[in-house]
Amino acid sequence: MLQEENDLLTRTGPGTPCGELMRRYWQPAALSEELPRGGPPIPVRLFSEDLVLFRDEASRPGLLGLHCSHRGADLSYGRLEDGGLRCIYHGWLYDVHGRCLEQPGEPVGSTFHERIHHVAYPCQEVGGIIYTYMGPGAPLPLPPYEFIRVPVEYRTNAKVFQDDNYLQGNEGNFDPVHLSFLHQLRSDDPESAQSLNAECRSPLIEAEETDYGVRIYCVRQVHGGRNYVRITNFVLPNLCAVSGTADGYQTLWHVPIDDTHHWRYMIWFSRSTTHPNRYFTRSDEMTEGHRLVRSKSNRYLQDRASMQTEAYAGLGTNFLPHDTCVTEGAGPILDRTREHLGSTDNGIIAARRRLIDAIRAVQAGQEPPGVVRDPNVRWDPEVMARSDVLLPSSVDWRDYWKNELLRAQLATVMPG
């Protein structure tokens, strides 16, 4: 990869080509639990922009530029009153749309406030997540992805700070060969996913372009004349769908804070069970501010003795610190000019190509894939992630998958 291409894919600040692409999609701004009713405004940095997220008295979430349009005070210290957020410096009052409702220091009858257009991004709160649209024009409807629409009772949401660029975080998700190494844990059950991943360490990786991004098949030939099939997905522009069964799957959404830090939002949903519990919410692995206990500063608490007995990486049994160690370890922005990609990197290569094409589409004045503004245009992305499919090698896993899609749609739990 050329340096220009790496810059193109990894820079997401205002006015950058990839930043322009990202801003065409709804993006998570916070978990609802970070902004309880009646709670204080919170500063939020997103795509290299400093913002403040608050709820007005009607509980509507609003996302405004952090610095007051008057003389730049930090609005996250503001007062929540009179239908909006009031700056504590001179009392200017803003509503969720960025309108300046009052400037109490100006003469009575002044219309100066009407000429102020403060930075404001529309928000929608669905399934315990506050999403924002930071792009041009009117916001499009939220996309019909199941992981967005599934009601809050059928999901678990979490987020974790990552000390690196968003793209290397996301690329780890559709790199299924690393399950045979990084995440290997001791298992005595020859039928467990761990054992099957260990049994075949050089799987076939096949990537298929879809309307939402890329579907990646990972096929391992295992004992008993069977194929262990894993299906993961790159979803444009900065997320993925992985680790699932017929009942649901995990979505990992890598949202840039700036070019060298990001949030990894984690959504697990179930079609049949309320409050599905997942390992990523394990409290002993987390500390203040949605951060992992294991970090670069403590060398991820690697225990080299345990590498012989318990875990390949010596980083405990939770996959999240494993992924964090290797992706952060590649540096603040992975230098893709120095990589050597092999056949098992087919999914990553296909995802990068799709991302570059989407950036080029926006540069050419077109809408990128999945940005459907017309509510009359039907767009029905068929996302499904599986990590539990074991088939006799005589069965064509591509056909099986198509039937599975149909079955999954019938079983879907959707509001309304």
Ligand code: FES
């Ligand atoms: S800086 Fe905010 S009102 Fe003056």
Ligand SMILES: [Fe+2]
């Ligand atoms: Fe991983």
